Amino acid sequence: MPPSDLSLMIGGPAGSGVNPASEIFMKACSRAGVFVFTNVEYHSNIHGRHIFFRIRTADEPVTSHVDRVDVLLALDAETIYGTDPHQDYQSHRGHLHEVVPGGAIVVDAKVGITAENLGRDDVRLLSLPYDDIVRSAVEEHGLEYNARRHAVMANMVPLGACCALLDFDVDRVIPIVAERLPERHQNLVPINRSVLQHAWQAAHDILGDEGFFQTLHPCDDQPARMLVAGHEAIGIAKLHAGCAFQTYYPIAPASDESVYLEALQADWPIVVLQAEDEVASMNMAVGAAHAGVRAATSTAGPGFTLMAEGMGFASITEAPGPVVVLYQRGGPSTGLPTRNSQQDLRFALQPAHGEFPHIVVAPGDVEEAAQYTHLAFNWGDRYQVPVVVLADKFIANSHFTVESLGLKGLPVDRGAVWTGDVNGAEPYRRHQLTSSGVSPRAVPGTPGGEFVTTSDEHTERGRIEEDIDNRIDQMDKRMGKLDIMLQEIPEAEQFALHGSDEADLTIVSWGSTRCPIRDAIRQVERESDITVNNLQIRLLRPFPADAVREILERANRLLLLEDNYEGQLGLLVAERTGIQIAEKALKYTGRPFSQDEVAQEIRRQVPMPEAVAAAAQGS
Amino acid sequence: MPPSDLSLMIGGPAGSGVNPASEIFMKACSRAGVFVFTNVEYHSNIHGRHIFFRIRTADEPVTSHVDRVDVLLALDAETIYGTDPHQDYQSHRGHLHEVVPGGAIVVDAKVGITAENLGRDDVRLLSLPYDDIVRSAVEEHGLEYNARRHAVMANMVPLGACCALLDFDVDRVIPIVAERLPERHQNLVPINRSVLQHAWQAAHDILGDEGFFQTLHPCDDQPARMLVAGHEAIGIAKLHAGCAFQTYYPIAPASDESVYLEALQADWPIVVLQAEDEVASMNMAVGAAHAGVRAATSTAGPGFTLMAEGMGFASITEAPGPVVVLYQRGGPSTGLPTRNSQQDLRFALQPAHGEFPHIVVAPGDVEEAAQYTHLAFNWGDRYQVPVVVLADKFIANSHFTVESLGLKGLPVDRGAVWTGDVNGAEPYRRHQLTSSGVSPRAVPGTPGGEFVTTSDEHTERGRIEEDIDNRIDQMDKRMGKLDIMLQEIPEAEQFALHGSDEADLTIVSWGSTRCPIRDAIRQVERESDITVNNLQIRLLRPFPADAVREILERANRLLLLEDNYEGQLGLLVAERTGIQIAEKALKYTGRPFSQDEVAQEIRRQVPMPEAVAAAAQGS
Amino acid sequence: MAVATLPTAKDFAVTDSHPDWCGGCGDFGILNAVKQALAQRGRAPHDVMVVSGIGCSGKLPHYVRTYGLHTLHGRVLNVATGVKLANRDLEVLAVGGDGDGYGIGAGYFVNSGRRNVDFTYLVHNNGVYGLTKGQASPTMQRGMQVKSMPEPAIIDAVNPIGLAISSGYTFIARGYAMAQRELVGLIVQAMEHRGTALIDILQPCPVYNDLLTIDFFRGRDIGHQRTYALADEGYDGKVHDPSNVDEIVAKQQAALAKSYEWGERIPMGVLYQIDLPTFEDGVASRRPEFETASLIDSARPGVDVSSLEDRFR
Amino acid sequence: MAVATLPTAKDFAVTDSHPDWCGGCGDFGILNAVKQALAQRGRAPHDVMVVSGIGCSGKLPHYVRTYGLHTLHGRVLNVATGVKLANRDLEVLAVGGDGDGYGIGAGYFVNSGRRNVDFTYLVHNNGVYGLTKGQASPTMQRGMQVKSMPEPAIIDAVNPIGLAISSGYTFIARGYAMAQRELVGLIVQAMEHRGTALIDILQPCPVYNDLLTIDFFRGRDIGHQRTYALADEGYDGKVHDPSNVDEIVAKQQAALAKSYEWGERIPMGVLYQIDLPTFEDGVASRRPEFETASLIDSARPGVDVSSLEDRFR
Numbered sequence A, B: 001m002p003p004s005d006l007s008l009m010i011g012g013p014a015g016s017g018v019n020p021a022s023e024i025f026m027k028a029c030s031r032a033g034v035f036v037f038t039n040v041e042y043h044s045n046i047h048g049r050h051i052f053f054r055i056r057t058a059d060e061p062v063t064s065h066v067d068r069v070d071v072l073l074a075l076d077a078e079t080i081y082g083t084d085p086h087q088d089y090q091s092h093r094g095h096l097h098e099v100v101p102g103g104a105i106v107v108d109a110k111v112g113i114t115a116e117n118l119g120r121d122d123v124r125l126l127s128l129p130y131d132d133i134v135r136s137a138v139e140e141h142g143l144e145y146n147a148r149r150h151a152v153m154a155n156m157v158p159l160g161a162c163c164a165l166l167d168f169d170v171d172r173v174i175p176i177v178a179e180r181l182p183e184r185h186q187n188l189v190p191i192n193r194s195v196l197q198h199a200w201q202a203a204h205d206i207l208g209d210e211g212f213f214q215t216l217h218p219c220d221d222q223p224a225r226m227l228v229a230g231h232e233a234i235g236i237a238k239l240h241a242g243c244a245f246q247t248y249y250p251i252a253p254a255s256d257e258s259v260y261l262e263a264l265q266a267d268w269p270i271v272v273l274q275a276e277d278e279v280a281s282m283n284m285a286v287g288a289a290h291a292g293v294r295a296a297t298s299t300a301g302p303g304f305t306l307m308a309e310g311m312g313f314a315s316i317t318e319a320p321g322p323v324v325v326l327y328q329r330g331g332p333s334t335g336l337p338t339r340n341s342q343q344d345l346r347f348a349l350q351p352a353h354g355e356f357p358h359i360v361v362a363p364g365d366v367e368e369a370a371q372y373t374h375l376a377f378n379w380g381d382r383y384q385v386p387v388v389v390l391a392d393k394f395i396a397n398s399h400f401t402v403e404s405l406g407l408k409g410l411p412v413d414r415g416a417v418w419t420g421d422v423n424g425a426e427p428y429r430r431h432q433l434t435s436s437g438v439s440p441r442a443v444p445g446t447p448g449g450e451f452v453t454t455s456d457e458h459t460e461r462g463r464i465e466e467d468i469d470n471r472i473d474q475m476d477k478r479m480g481k482l483d484i485m486l487q488e489i490p491e492a493e494q495f496a497l498h499g500s501d502e503a504d505l506t507i508v509s510w511g512s513t514r515c516p517i518r519d520a521i522r523q524v525e526r527e528s529d530i531t532v533n534n535l536q537i538r539l540l541r542p543f544p545a546d547a548v549r550e551i552l553e554r555a556n557r558l559l560l561l562e563d564n565y566e567g568q569l570g571l572l573v574a575e576r577t578g579i580q581i582a583e584k585a586l587k588y589t590g591r592p593f594s595q596d597e598v599a600q601e602i603r604r605q606v607p608m609p610e611a612v613a614a615a616a617q618g619s
Numbered sequence C, D: 001m002a003v004a005t006l007p008t009a010k011d012f013a014v015t016d017s018h019p020d021w022c023g024g025c026g027d028f029g030i031l032n033a034v035k036q037a038l039a040q041r042g043r044a045p046h047d048v049m050v051v052s053g054i055g056c057s058g059k060l061p062h063y064v065r066t067y068g069l070h071t072l073h074g075r076v077l078n079v080a081t082g083v084k085l086a087n088r089d090l091e092v093l094a095v096g097g098d099g100d101g102y103g104i105g106a107g108y109f110v111n112s113g114r115r116n117v118d119f120t121y122l123v124h125n126n127g128v129y130g131l132t133k134g135q136a137s138p139t140m141q142r143g144m145q146v147k148s149m150p151e152p153a154i155i156d157a158v159n160p161i162g163l164a165i166s167s168g169y170t171f172i173a174r175g176y177a178m179a180q181r182e183l184v185g186l187i188v189q190a191m192e193h194r195g196t197a198l199i200d201i202l203q204p205c206p207v208y209n210d211l212l213t214i215d216f217f218r219g220r221d222i223g224h225q226r227t228y229a230l231a232d233e234g235y236d237g238k239v240h241d242p243s244n245v246d247e248i249v250a251k252q253q254a255a256l257a258k259s260y261e262w263g264e265r266i267p268m269g270v271l272y273q274i275d276l277p278t279f280e281d282g283v284a285s286r287r288p289e290f291e292t293a294s295l296i297d298s299a300r301p302g303v304d305v306s307s308l309e310d311r312f313r
């Protein structure tokens, strides 16, 4: 196994410190020059229900999780065993079965799990007295232990034990703890350090000199890399694009982005407005876009459904934007509020009644999330349409190691702006018929540019008009923009054929499944002679039908892979190219694909020589 | 030309009496045993903008209009010439050019149009002094003419003239006038009669004995047929189906149906509730459906967009309904509020985020509108899904001659209802996994049936649940209903292949274009050797892919015909069958296809022997 | 329909599920009060429908054994209206958060007041959006900042009591989640009231709202309980002559004044009440059958409509 | 920015289009008043943005030469908010119907009051849904029946003035479409007010509303004009000390009482006014640049964000 190739899990009840422990540890790994990917699963609940992070580390970039758990750090027994089977509400099976043979479980002694009653004898159990360790650390600093004040540090115990298991220096963890604590709590840093050390020692005492099967190898000569979640990357991209107005209504998993931006309002020229609902969020953003600023909003499925009418309104009035980031979660309806899906593609393609142009783009990873968010503003301005960036809970809440977000140097395009002569004889025409299909927009406040526009069908000057010829002209003008986009947007932005041109299998995908697909292809190609490439379609409306058809037609074997029930991209491909992809790997559990699951799907598709197959399975 | 084959037009400013004049005349024709079809075009405006009816009569059923106008009855000059070309608002070209050579124009003398300045010399101009005729009629009854009270009768003048032209007895018109007038205004009946007669005489004086090229032939031996508009037919069907609760929010062209039902509340067991918006309309209806009544709502595109979230909510909670009648109008956004379209299919197929089952059915004419509305309630109850009936402005506002609506004898199916034992050991499971995919529903109020259900993913008992296995079960259960529907709903209801099995051309269509297609096929087949059939797909979700593919594959030549820009059914067919129909006749002007336009499209597709083509064009 | 043997709160208990609210959450108090009140009202579980919005508060129907609909964010009043009109024999309780009711649901809050359908609406007013992690709710006052907010609120709070008055609510009360006995009494009164009855219930959210805590209401800082019963001070919010506009205006003015009483003393109890025709009364005025029969008992599928068809002949 | 030569109402006239309102419609009066008021306020046409909802009323921007957005039904306040925050130098006027504002838009009406963005909102209150052919609007009173309704209203009217008070509007007035001079004055006052200013304008719809006719307001039946100016009777709705809760409550109570005055006498003018921080003030309190600069002048595309990236290293 390559060095630092580890899959850790930290789990416990929401509100018990799983989040900070996980965030601290992942950052410590990243600072140590290790590549990190993390995924979090949590219930739609504030306190009490099960939450867990998977932290994967490697000495090369990884963007997905694996099924196995090497080390399980548990803050309660439920993390290990799951819920009471007699309860008809929010059940799960726990994680004991996921731990690899030889793996380790760290658990609080007070829940009473012992090597004898654990239920598995092929894993190492480190049952540690969390509270006692905290207590002794506190007292070491001459303070009296106070549960109310100090119990929060219990989550440092499994981290300390983990450091012992992985032979990782606890002093790599401490600076992160310090950074997270506010000024007034800096006095807790040394106590946290003691907790980590005591836990390290306690674990070490149990482990003895035997050690653990895997260690974490710091590479301190690396340039400092970012460890960033998708919602943060997108937030930064909005500031980079000069977005001045962001509206939102709280909703998982989208509001994290707005909350992130909210905290930057004093330092950056942006107003983040928490609206009364998503109808308001959307229409405020449309108003701001018409008034001339780059405007955006972010939401999840239930919110986007309420933004529907605003999409049609923005499009018929040819507003320059807004950019709507849609973080997909499990649907339908309220559905699985905190789980992942790719269920909203079909809806995003036609999010309201009537026929109108808009753009739907789906980034495949955290860097693309940032870059395509930036480009979305260019497109909004250039084509005067609303733009939907299709992200998801996986992108929003996963952390990825990257060198940078790749925003620097991206072009800025504000589209055609009217600055005409005040005294010109011809009155300004907001929806002028032009050969490019786009009418230069006057920014309100510009003398001579006074225009009216309306959600009704209208003339070039924006007046209500029901005449037949005018209707045809304006429909052709608006819908024709879809063709122009396909001509102007570089093909490299529309889609990517990752891997060799020729391959045994072509996986057809969109959005964030790119992450596990990338890792799985690498794995399968390392383990076998199979060659796999991946057609990742980013631009979903307008759809690059000709190019996609061409690639699909020359592929040897096709596999459609999506995080939804219906195979929505498959339906779109058929709708636009007539090609129906027969083989499908569809997942609709609310959980993202793991690298292993994708690798398995690849193997299911491509028959392997017996020997190779056996080797791969044994890996 | 067959007897009674006439195309009349009555036009004028909104509010000037175009509606009553048209409604009176069409009913008089119908009572005379003649088949009638009417179409109305009007602006989104209360008073002043141009409105016109086309009234087509025939001695056989007709369900569409023709392009030509035989008699143009004008209440103003704009009806003839159109609007001032210097106005950038609500323009049109008038109807002078549509009048056939030899046709007639009736106009008010006061607008100053004479045979000399009319601009055409191949039509008959009857310029009559509308007010003077009314005045003399009033005075004949010993009353003093009072413009405020009597001017409304001016719209009877062109009707009287029309009777003269067509050799139609004005006494066939009078009973209709009487029926429409309230009790307290019955004294106006004889005056109206005089107006009609004076106008008749005035026209006759001009025409002389020469007569007009066409007459209207009463067939008084016919059984009394209905002349009914789609919104009325659907309203009646709702009462027939036992719908007890109808919600609505005013919107063209949907609210006519609710207003029709509102007036019946004293006599029929239904409550019609005007809600504060469409979000409320929809969710009230969902609540009522859950509580056990048949519930419905009606709207147009902008309203349906607001009902989106309620669709997902109804579906995930497995509500029995509601039935949502969606009267399509010109989109996007506010669009063309009073014009026709088939633009909302794509949206209706996926009207909200996430994946969920629902039914979308599109009736093809007024009888189907009634019958499929009735069936929609059965389906809602049986499959516990919301059902969208896709109608449009054409269906809503056109009048059709029919023998009856064909509702009598349609089956009633309330689906599986739970009436279980109160003392049963097993608690009731609202979302029980069954082989039929449907869980018997307990009607609230039933002892022992207490359940909770939720818009979140849930267990069989309706409790919030995010577990993976449960998620798969419930998704499979819900989505699986789509397959069961396809199995259970009779094929004859899913689609129809009208005409012979083998034909030179197969027109693929959905919804109300069935009406002009039917008439056009009859015309073309009469005029030539060409054979044409029509695959009319009624069930759009779930989609009968296999049957459709089979029909399309064996067709000689395909033509997709739709009242929209994108060819939305074509996209759906490709999505589900992989077949891309190359030839398309798409219209997105906001006006329905005429019989002539469809006939022309057919001729464009099927090359005809020179001679036949020449004959057809000459017709 | 009341049951033969009077039910107890236990009859409304759910045994195979448990609330996942945080410890110390005021929602527990409201849940208990609902069960007690239903028992006191003497309704059998199957005659009750609890309809809720989305939020921590919205989970309540999962924890009470009656019919229950956990609906959409902000739509609880729409659904409750449909349920009650379909079957007037059901006791309908609507519950939801302050964000749900006064924020995203504000339009329905206003228009439901006008309609006056006969059900009861309990708003869990905790000043925050609980389930989405503590953003300001519409009742958060300008300048306030709870620990989950990055900065103080720059917009004003809505006044739910005033809003309810001007929207036409016919029963308007304020309760406190931790004052069980009083809350049970209020809920019973609200259910007995004919028409839409609103109880704005102050509900501590110990996790996100560190201003409106139990200690705050208890008045630990000022040495006396902040909440007090309006009834104890002779306040009478009931309009005794609904045809007397002067009395109506005076009672509304008094309620409005009370709605601003905050800080040292916070009034509890019925702020305003008036007997006005319900929506159901209006429906019955058109069709007397509906005076007693529910819609669910009236309409029959497959009925003969030829008389309607004939009107078009 | 004021223009060098003061504009006149003519500068706001549109020549190549004309209103398609019915003869005698009150909307003509409002349109004229808007043009006059803009001229009096001294704004150049290009510095004004008129945002409207959907309805007969919503067509207004087509008839006035300024920037104009004819938006969606019920969303005028959302769009106006976005426009004003994007560019605080624009004079923003929101206009719409009573159905648009108090019905489908009620939720935004309430929450816009709380936000207090600096624009003016004119509601064309005609008691009906004009453009959809005369259904009852939310201001139609219970028991009323205009000719387009098949039967009398069975639900209550909303009280827009009361609603505005409890939603936090800082300027609340009532106007009458046919009282031009007064209406122009009110609109100018409203535009001068800092914060969201509401004018509920009684607007005859001669086609559908045969109760609230010009004759009704003129009081032909009772022998005297029904409308009267509050100012003429010494009524002062302005809160002089915005920190004085007692004054606030008293002024709100007075306005509430006036909102019920109907029948023989109908009050016109400013019912309530208070100086409170605007949303823009709140924004500027975080980032002083926004005190004077518009968003449109602040943000630059392509700015360096490496400092933000570095925080994640």
Ligand SMILES: Cc1ncc(C[n+]2csc(CCOP(=O)(O)OP(=O)(O)O)c2C)c(N)n1
Pocket (backbone or CB within 6 Å): A249, A250, A251, A252, A278, A302, A303, A306, A334, C054, C055, C056, C057, C058, C073, C096, C097, C098, C099, C100, C101, C124, C126, C128, C129, C130, C131, C132, C137
């Ligand atoms: C349309 C929509 N937008 C956003 C959400 C996300 N959401 C869930 S609960 C909630 C707010 C809850 O606040 P409140 O109503 O005050 O209830 P509480 O949790 O405080 O009881 C929100 C915004 C949603 N479910 N639906």
Ligand SMILES: Cc1ncc(C[n+]2csc(CCOP(=O)(O)OP(=O)(O)O)c2C)c(N)n1
Pocket (backbone or CB within 6 Å): B249, B250, B251, B252, B278, B302, B303, B306, B334, D054, D055, D056, D057, D058, D073, D096, D097, D098, D099, D100, D101, D124, D126, D128, D129, D130, D131, D132, D137
């Ligand atoms: C979402 C939506 N629902 C319904 C409509 C139809 N509609 C157009 S105008 C209108 C009501 C207009 O009434 P009001 O706001 O009072 O304006 P008025 O015409 O009286 O000036 C309605 C319901 C619409 N345009 N959009």
Ligand code: SF4
Pocket (backbone or CB within 6 Å): A046, A047, C020, C021, C022, C024, C025, C026, C027, C056, C057, C126, C130, C131, C204, C205, C206, C207, C208
């Ligand atoms: S977050 Fe607040 S309201 Fe929600 S359960 Fe926890 S304490 Fe209660």
Ligand code: SF4
Pocket (backbone or CB within 6 Å): B046, B047, D020, D021, D022, D024, D025, D026, D027, D056, D057, D126, D130, D131, D204, D205, D206, D207, D208
């Ligand atoms: S319908 Fe009424 S509100 Fe609309 S334009 Fe005509 S008079 Fe005015």
Ligand SMILES: [Mg+2]
Pocket (backbone or CB within 6 Å): C055, C097, C098, C099, C124, C125, C126, C127, C128, C129, C130, C137
């Ligand atoms: Mg709350």
Ligand SMILES: [Mg+2]
Pocket (backbone or CB within 6 Å): D055, D097, D098, D099, D124, D125, D126, D127, D128, D129, D130, D137
């Ligand atoms: Mg109105």
